[in-house]
Amino acid sequence: MATIAADPGMHEMIHDENLPLVRRLEAVGFRAWPASSVAYDGSWQIRLTGSHPSKRLNCLVALDPSDVRDIPLRIEKAERKFAAHGRPLLVRETPLSPRPLLDYLAQNGWERFEEVVTLTADLTTIELPDGLDYLPTQDVGRYVDADIAVHGADPAGKPALAEIVSAIQPPTGLFVIEDAEDGPLAATLCVQDNDLAGLMSLAVRADRRRQGLGVELLTSALRWARMRGARAAWLQVVADNKAALALYAKMGFTEAYRYAYWRKGA
Incomplete structure (x- = not known):
């Protein structure tokens, strides 16, 4: 490409x-x-x-x-x-x-x-790894709290982020991995727009990276989108994030444009 x-x-x-x-x-x-x-x-x-x-x-x-x-x-x-x-x-x-x-x-x-x-991936041919399957929540507040926590962002931004997430019109799955004692560990949202599924804001808390949580969350979101009829997935990552690019390439994503x-x- x-x-x-x-x-x-x-x-x-x-x-x-x-x-x-x-x-x-x-x-x-x-x-x-x-x-x-x-x-x-x-x-x-x-x-x-x-x-x-x-x-x-x-x-x-x-x-x-x-x-x-x-x-x-x-x-x-x-x-x-x-x-x-x-x-x-x-x-x-x-x-x-x-x-x-x-x-x-x-x-x-x-x-x-x-x-x-x-990056884009063909959901009709991509092989998703086996693992825990996380179901999406529809609780915007819970998702926003998790997103802020895993990014280490300012909690004062919660109302603005909640407003943006609530304004998304296409069907959206809000995915969160949480620990009962340790709180939110990873979060992402998947927006299904007809046959395209967009992964947004995928992040794992800094102290829990390299433990497979990102792959589990990504896989759950893609499986959810594919079951709903999505045939391709897309996401965006900063070009100097070599670790993320390597992970997405391993998952079957290829570059579309910058x-x-x-x-x-x-």
Whole structure:
């Protein structure tokens, strides 16, 4: 499967024949992690969520490589919109991003950061390992508490995270591994969007890693999605997380494309 080049400043686009897959995965990704406010400037999507700092929920995403009109003016307009919400503008680069937009950012002091790999797996052929099978909960509060605990996040973010999870429209399985005495050990959510299943926010508590909990949780979520009719799975992982990439490759996931963010340099 084609990937973008390794140049950290300007990545080459993947082949055109892969763009329909990118468009579909981007669309299901938006539904799997919904922003509270979505506006459009042409084909540029402007995503804002005042209650949560997630970059995916607060960024500009161009969805058509040919939409290149008035780039400086539209960037300035988006910056004002983000500033009104108390946030700096972030631009999310995907294979759908117009080359002139990326050139403009690079030539005007913007910096590229946090490359993320989107992976996919064929659920009709993947062999899932045997092991404990965890059933999903529908208790959003329980899931959010577990997610915050395993990530070591600030508990003050619970209301915002609960709002995002509750806003997900496609069927969603909330998976948690807990210990009666030790509390939450691992958590993930699986969003089934027709024949696609997205794994979001998979994490194991730092002191319980390398014990197979991640594989057990991932397997349970994929088995749940497959039983509900999903034929393919997708997930996203930061490109420098070598351990996670190795685990997902072993499970049968392969790279579909990468994305990254741009921010205005100091």
